[in-house]
Amino acid sequence: MGFIKRSLLSIVRNKVKSFILLAVIIVLGSLIAGAVSIQQATSNVEKNIKERLGAAATLELDYEKLDSLSEEEWMEIELQDIDLETIKQVGELSYVKYYDYNMSNYFGSKSIKSFQGDDVEYEVEYEGPSMDFMLKGINYAPVLDFEEKKGKLVDGRVFSQEELDNGTYVAIISKKLAELNNLHVGDTLTLVNEVYTFDNKTGKEKLVNSRDIVLEIIGLFESQKVKEDADGNSNRGMFDWMDIDYQNTIYVPNEIVRSETQYQMEEYMKADQEFAEMWEEEGSSFEHYTPMYVLNNPEDSEAFEEEVLPLLPEFYKVVSASDHYDSIAGPVESMANLSKYVLIAAVIGTVLIIGLVVLLFLRDRKRELGIYLSLGEKRSKVVSQVVIEVLVVALIGITLSLFSGNFIAAQVSDSMIQADNSSMDDDVIYYSELQPDLTTDDVIDSYEVNLSSSYILGFYGIGMLTILISTVIPLIYIVRLNPKKILM
Amino acid sequence: MILEAKELNYYYQDGDMRRYILKDTSIAFEKGKFYTILGQSGSGKTTLLSLLGALDTPHSGTVLFKGEDIKKIGYEKYRRNHVGIIFQSYNLIPTFTAVENVLIPMSITENEVPEDKKTVAYNLLDYIGISKEKADRPVNKLSGGEQQRVAIARALATNVELILADEPTGNLDEEMEQEIIDIFKKLAHEHEKCVIVVTHANEVAVQSDQSFLLRKGVLTSNE
Ligand SMILES: Nc1ncnc2c1ncn2[C@@H]1O[C@H](COP(=O)(O)OP(=O)(O)O)[C@@H](O)[C@H]1O
Ligand SMILES: [Mg+2]
Numbered sequence: 001m002g003f004i005k006r007s008l009l010s011i012v013r014n015k016v017k018s019f020i021l022l023a024v025i026i027v028l029g030s031l032i033a034g035a036v037s038i039q040q041a042t043s044n045v046e047k048n049i050k051e052r053l054g055a056a057a058t059l060e061l062d063y064e065k066l067d068s069l070s071e072e073e074w075m076e077i078e079l080q081d082i083d084l085e086t087i088k089q090v091g092e093l094s095y096v097k098y099y100d101y102n103m104s105n106y107f108g109s110k111s112i113k114s115f116q117g118d119d120v121e122y123e124v125e126y127e128g129p130s131m132d133f134m135l136k137g138i139n140y141a142p143v144l145d146f147e148e149k150k151g152k153l154v155d156g157r158v159f160s161q162e163e164l165d166n167g168t169y170v171a172i173i174s175k176k177l178a179e180l181n182n183l184h185v186g187d188t189l190t191l192v193n194e195v196y197t198f199d200n201k202t203g204k205e206k207l208v209n210s211r212d213i214v215l216e217i218i219g220l221f222e223s224q225k226v227k228e229d230a231d232g233n234s235n236r237g238m239f240d241w242m243d244i245d246y247q248n249t250i251y252v253p254n255e256i257v258r259s260e261t262q263y264q265m266e267e268y269m270k271a272d273q274e275f276a277e278m279w280e281e282e283g284s285s286f287e288h289y290t291p292m293y294v295l296n297n298p299e300d301s302e303a304f305e306e307e308v309l310p311l312l313p314e315f316y317k318v319v320s321a322s323d324h325y326d327s328i329a330g331p332v333e334s335m336a337n338l339s340k341y342v343l344i345a346a347v348i349g350t351v352l353i354i355g356l357v358v359l360l361f362l363r364d365r366k367r368e369l370g371i372y373l374s375l376g377e378k379r380s381k382v383v384s385q386v387v388i389e390v391l392v393v394a395l396i397g398i399t400l401s402l403f404s405g406n407f408i409a410a411q412v413s414d415s416m417i418q419a420d421n422s423s424m425d426d427d428v429i430y431y432s433e434l435q436p437d438l439t440t441d442d443v444i445d446s447y448e449v450n451l452s453s454s455y456i457l458g459f460y461g462i463g464m465l466t467i468l469i470s471t472v473i474p475l476i477y478i479v480r481l482n483p484k485k486i487l488m
Numbered sequence: 489m490i491l492e493a494k495e496l497n498y499y500y501q502d503g504d505m506r507r508y509i510l511k512d513t514s515i516a517f518e519k520g521k522f523y524t525i526l527g528q529s530g531s532g533k534t535t536l537l538s539l540l541g542a543l544d545t546p547h548s549g550t551v552l553f554k555g556e557d558i559k560k561i562g563y564e565k566y567r568r569n570h571v572g573i574i575f576q577s578y579n580l581i582p583t584f585t586a587v588e589n590v591l592i593p594m595s596i597t598e599n600e601v602p603e604d605k606k607t608v609a610y611n612l613l614d615y616i617g618i619s620k621e622k623a624d625r626p627v628n629k630l631s632g633g634e635q636q637r638v639a640i641a642r643a644l645a646t647n648v649e650l651i652l653a654d655e656p657t658g659n660l661d662e663e664m665e666q667e668i669i670d671i672f673k674k675l676a677h678e679h680e681k682c683v684i685v686v687t688h689a690n691e692v693a694v695q696s697d698q699s700f701l702l703r704k705g706v707l708t709s710n711e
Contacts, residue, residue, distance in 0.1 A: 001591040013583035013626075371579050374543055375593045375642075376568020483567075484544035487579055488534050488654070 003377070003385040010389050017361060018393050024357050025397030025467070026404065028350040033405020033459060035343035038413060040455055042336035053321040054148060055097070055295040057304060059090070062317040080313040087291045089311060095304040097296045098147065100140035101289040103257040105264075106131035107191040107213060112181040115174065115247040133191060134245070135213075137254030139164060143172070144292055149224050151246070156185035156219030159253060167255025171215035174247040175222050183217055190214050191250075193260050195267040208271045213260060215252060223247065261286050298322050335413060355470035358390060362474050369478055370486030379479040383472065390471045391464060398463040402456065489555070490682045491517040491540065491650060496549035498535055509535045510546070511705040517684060519649060522676035524693040525686040526710055527702035533686035534654055536702065540684065541573045541652045542566045553650075568597050572643025574653035578635040582628040586618055586638045589627055590645050597646040612641045616671060633664035640671060651675060653685045657692065669695055 001009075011018050059082055069077070084101070091099040108130030138144075141159045145151045154175055163170055171189070183189060194210040223246050265286045269276035295304055301320040308318050362369075365386070372382045478486070498510040509532040517523055527533045538544040540551060542563040551558045558566045567573075572593075580589045590609040594601045602608045613623045616637045618630075627635055636656060643651055653672070657665035669692060675681040676697070685692065686702075693699045693710065701710040 001588060001595045006592070009588070010583065367579070368581055371581060372592075372596075373564075374541075374567060374573060374579070375596050376564050376566070377596045378564060482544050484534075484538040487543070487575065488538060 003381045004388060007385045007388040008392070010385075011392060017364070021357060021361060021390070021393050022397045024353060025394055025463075026401045028346060028353060029398050029401025029463060030405040030408055031346040032343065032350060032463075033401050034409040034412065035339045035346055035405075036455065036459065037406050037409035038335055038339035039343060040452065041409070041413065042333070042339070053298070055298040055301070055321065056148060057293045057295060057301060057318055057320040059087075059291050059308070059312060059316055060319050062315050065315055065317075077315070079315060081285065081288060082291070082313060082316060084287075084289065086311055086313075087289060090291065090308050091293065093304065093307060095295050095297075095300045095307070097294045098140060098142075098144065099291060099293040100138065100144040101254075101291040102139070103137040103254055103261065103287065103289055104134055105257050105261050106134050107193055107260070108132055109189070109191045111190050112177075112183070115177045115180055115244060117244055132248055134249045135191075135252050135257050135260070136249055137257035138251050139254045143251060144294065145251075146221065148294060151221040152224050153219050154222045156217070158219060159251075164253045164255070167253050167259060169213070169215050169256060170218045170252065172219040172221055172251040173217055174249070175220040176247045178217070178220050185217055185220060188214055188216050193263060195264050195271075197268065197271045209267045211263065213256070215250070215256075221251075258287060295320075351466055351470070354467055358467070358470045359474050361390070362386065362471075362478065366478055366486060369475075370481075370483050373479065374483040374487060382479050383475050386475055387468065387471055390467060394464060394467045395460075398460055402459060489516045490519045490553070491684075492552040492555075493536075493540060494550050494552065496536070496539055496546045496551070498532070498539065498544075498546050508705050510539070513549070513705065513707050515700065515707055517682050519682050520676055520680045521682060521697045522672055522695075523682070523684045524696035524699045525684070525702055525707070526690065526693040526699055527686070527688060529688055531702045532705055533688070533702055537573075537652055537654050537684070537686050541571050543573070565598075568593070569599050569646070570648055571650045571652060572646065572648045574636070574639050574643050574651065574656045576655040576658040578627075578632075578639045580627040580635055580638055580642070583626060585624050586613060586627050586630065586634075586641075587623040589638055590641050593642055593646050599646050599648070601645075601647065609641070609645065612644060613638065616641045616644075617667070632659050633661075633667070636660065636664075636668060637671075640668070644675070649681055651681055651683045653683070655687055656685060657687070657689070665689075665692070 061079070066074075087099075087101045090096070091101075109132070114130075114132035138159060141161050141164055143151075143153075143158050146153055146158065151174075153172070156172070158172065159170065162168070173183070173189070178184065181189070191213040192210055193213055195208045196205040197208055198205050223243055265279075269279065293304075295301060298321070301322050305318040305320065312318075369382055369386070372385070373379070493513060493515045496510050496513045497508065499506040499508040501507075513536065525533060525536065535544070539546050542551070542558050545559075545563070553561060553566060553570055561570070580586075581592070584592075587606065587609045590612060591605055594605050594609070610620060610623055614620070618634060618637050618641065622630060622634060627638055630638065636659075640651075640656075643653075651672075656672075657668050660668065672683045672685060673695070676683045685696070687693060699710040701708050
């Protein structure tokens with residue numbers, strides 16, 4: 001009857017007490033495990049979504065700030081463009097993995113048709129000049145959209161630095177556009193740069209001048225962001241529309257967009273003297289660049305923002321892809337908050353209640369401990385016997401509560417997310433240069449309650465430690481007494 | 489002398505006053521004898537016995553076991569190897585069976601115990617008057633007399649020469665009392681144990697080989 005055998009025997013013989021202790025541990029443990037599971041799941045979501053949102057950032061006018069200006073202030077200010085210097089300066093910061101800055105412009109074509117969706121049965125006829133194709137100017141040869149998985153090169157090649165530097169007339173077009181027009185890598189396609197003036201009196205447009213843009217196709221890309229699932233998602237229409245836009249995008253060296261835009265401006269100014277003078281006076285430039293930075297790490301976005309802001313002209317701000325997290329992660333965030341409070345309450349409650357239960361458990365057994373002492377048992381063994389007893393029960397309790405807590409967390413999360421989500425009027429869809437297609441549904445999809453090994457270890461560790469401490473302290477108080485005080 | 493107490497002092501602090509329970513108490517015991525210490529309730533019997541059994545420590549004075557100070561032996565070690573103690577309220581582990589209660593000290597002591605502990609425990613219980621069937625019952629399902637027998641068996645299980653008992657028959661009827669006393673006599677006379685019983689009952693005292701009287705913290709021979 002060594003102390004280990006005694007403790008195991010005691011658990012079995014004191015069935016009711018062991019069961020009460022077990023029940024208390026399971027109930028409180030489930031609460032904690034549940035709260036921790038939810039916490040863990042929400043932090044997973046945050047990481048997951050932020051990763052999917054990517055590490056992209058751009059510089060934009062801060063419209064909110066502009067809107068808040070009074071009329072007088074509005075007249076005072078002079079909005080500056082972000083110049084190329086600043087764009088490049090920001091691009092050299094250590095946070096930036098790579099970056100690009102683009103001009104874009106829309107052009108039509110007489111020889112090729114634009115892509116209008118996979119299942120369009122009728123063709124839409126437009127009056128007047130068509131502007132179906134967007135030329136997107138590239139300064140970063142590997143094409144940032146491909147690196148960031150918005151699109152994927154499926155045939156041919158990307159640009160060479162030489163082509164970018166010289167403004168060679170080469171292009172990468174979408175595979176769908178190519179198939180529609182029976183174009184292949186090596187073929188040429190012709191767009192037309194037409195300059196019109198608009199007569200206010202007659203309401204008619206007048207062609208001033210035009211020239212062809214002849215591009216050699218060097219590569220084909222496919223859109224990557226189109227969702228493969230064909231479930232009746234209510235947002236599909238939106239995505240389709242966005243996708244069609246992308247299918248009609250043509251990547252070219254930026255110099256081409258610049259020179260074609262310059263041609264437009266010059267021809268237009270020839271036809272409209274008034275405009276030319278005004279333009280001249282204001283010293284405006286037609287070179288508007290949208291920069292796009294990809295950071296090494298999405299978590300750097302705040303530090304990046306802090307460093308970039310002083311470099312920007314007034315009324316500009318940094319927009320990071322991960323900024324949108326808050327706007328789409330509402331239901332998950334509210335779960336995280338709730339579970340935080342549950343966790344704090346549960347931990348405090350557990351320490352108190354377990355402490356009390358163990359104390360009662362021991363008070364009842366004080367005499368028994370005195371008997372062992374009177375028989376000459378070592379204090380350390382008397383303590384060990386009870387500790388083993390409590391810890392064995394605790395181990396079973398914690399193990400069970402780990403699973404029940406996880407199960408409860410999954411149930412609670414499900415019903416809460418459903419309730420929370422359906423109470424929102426609309427799914428938040430954020431469409432910008434940065435992120436075309438992440439919705440609240442995506443956030444909820446990536447919310448998953450599961451057990452990671454570090455969490456399990458932590459849970460056992462904290463649980464056992466709590467119980468160990470609340471057992472050992474009163475135990476030591478008891479075995480310090482001499483046996484006469486306990487027994488006689 | 490197997491056990492000697494020398495000038496034991498034990499008191500309770502009562503404000504500024506010391507209320508002595510034992511005052512310079514000295515006493516000596518031999519092997520093979522059945523001793524009783526007689527005293528009224530509150531006279532300090534339990535106090536004296538707990539000092540002899542190292543369940544408590546005196547404020548001054550020494551207890552010698554075979555000439556060696558038990559403080560030097562170590563109180564814990566003295567309890568587990570040299571003395572068996574029997575209480576008025578039995579003090580058995582209630583959820584364990586009789587035989588399990590007897591087995592406990594056998595695993596605690598450093599004295600040599602036979603290989604087949606369980607057989608020894610059953611035999612010991614049988615000798616004291618507990619059948620095999622009763623030995624396998626949880627002790628809280630035994631009568632008072634039976635429980636005290638189990639407690640005696642437990643005290644004997646480590647094969648000690650010294651048995652201390654604090655009013656062992658205080659909760660038992662006369663018939664039971666006599667049976668227990670007979671066991672003590674047998675242990676002293678046939679098994680060469682030193683049995684020291686404290687009691688307030690004169691009919692127990694008269695059956696012992698030697699009896700002391702404890703009054704107001706002072707021991708005298710009870711002739
Ligand atoms: N904790 C205590 N504080 C003060 N006095 C006590 C305490 N415990 C016992 N006593 C007193 O010590 C005396 C001796 O007690 P005890 O040895 O138990 O006597 P007995 O066993 O002979 O009845 C009693 O008068 C009792 O009132
Ligand atoms: Mg007493």
